[in-house]
Amino acid sequence: MDAPTTSVCTHLDQIRPVSPTSNGCEECLATGSWWIHLRMCLTCGHVGCCDQSPNKHATKHFHATSHPLMRSLEPGEDWGWCFVDEVWLEPDEFAGAT
């Protein structure tokens, strides 16, 4: 077997056909804070804010739950990200989640 030069996500089996569970970052809505971009957990549908936001709830969700995969919820953005492998996901890799 050839050794891959880039890492490949090994967590695609944790993707569930989830829908966003809120209209904005759940924790920011609860605390009256704000965000820049929204990310959705591909395992449970949790909506959190990105690392450019002051509270970084998407990353905190990963640390709290070990759910490794998220996708962008921004209009026109269809990429995903694995926090563990630190690789980008193509849209067809999480097509079951919308």
Ligand SMILES: [Zn+2]
């Ligand atoms: Zn992964």
Ligand SMILES: [Zn+2]
């Ligand atoms: Zn937030």
Ligand SMILES: [Zn+2]
């Ligand atoms: Zn989750």
